[in-house]
Amino acid sequence: MADEESDDAVERLVVADAELMAQVGLVERGLLGPLADPAEGAGTALPEPAAALAALRRVREAVSRAVAAGPRVWAPNSRWEHAGLRLVSLEAADTDLLYATLRALSGALVGTAPAESGLARRLVALAAATGDSPAALVGALARSLAAVDLVPDADTDRLAAALRAADDGQVRLTAEQEAAWQRLAHRVTMLLTESAPLHRFLG
Numbered sequence: 001m002a003d004e005e006s007d008d009a010v011e012r013l014v015v016a017d018a019e020l021m022a023q024v025g026l027v028e029r030g031l032l033g034p035l036a037d038p039a040e041g042a043g044t045a046l047p048e049p050a051a052a053l054a055a056l057r058r059v060r061e062a063v064s065r066a067v068a069a070g071p072r073v074w075a076p077n078s079r080w081e082h083a084g085l086r087l088v089s090l091e092a093a094d095t096d097l098l099y100a101t102l103r104a105l106s107g108a109l110v111g112t113a114p115a116e117s118g119l120a121r122r123l124v125a126l127a128a129a130t131g132d133s134p135a136a137l138v139g140a141l142a143r144s145l146a147a148v149d150l151v152p153d154a155d156t157d158r159l160a161a162a163l164r165a166a167d168d169g170q171v172r173l174t175a176e177q178e179a180a181w182q183r184l185a186h187r188v189t190m191l192l193t194e195s196a197p198l199h200r201f202l203g
Helices: 018-036 049-069 092-110 116-130 134-148 154-164 175-193
Strands: 009-015 072-074 085-091 170-172
Touching: 009 092, 009 134, 009 154, 009 175, 018 049, 018 116, 018 134, 018 175, 049 085, 049 092, 049 134, 085 092, 085 154, 092 116, 092 134, 116 134, 134 175, 154 175
Parallel strands: 072 170
Antiparallel strands: 009 085
């Protein structure tokens, strides 16, 4: 986590695996990066594209710092590491801006954005450049946000408590905590890979 946290920082339990980072990379490389380019993004009517790109990069950096900082999390038998399970401090302003960006992009997909023609056409062009569909590009942002801003439940609460109680940078889960991890891992896997309509991530 960052050495200093603002009063608006929120702590989230995140599974920072390769699939999440791939989704974030796709959003940066194929969606927000080009839209933040003054020449390429002109006329799209997307609010604050450069600020949204900067927010995404801060989120990615916060996740990477948390992965490096630890603690390392082990299964009850101490043989299997649950790599990437971390507590991450995120700026609420960053996630709020990214959600606003997601709503604007989603509106363009269904024709409800104020200037949907320009933004919708730009999404089609970006999708052609990456070999993805417009929905897949916007969906990558939706999935990334959902994965770093998981709605807390009994499982996330139990695992977060275990990480906070880490001793010397190590956590060995109890059987109950391991069961919570297995449910969380399934939840995150489905979130990142399931073909689901965007409204699933916007509720």
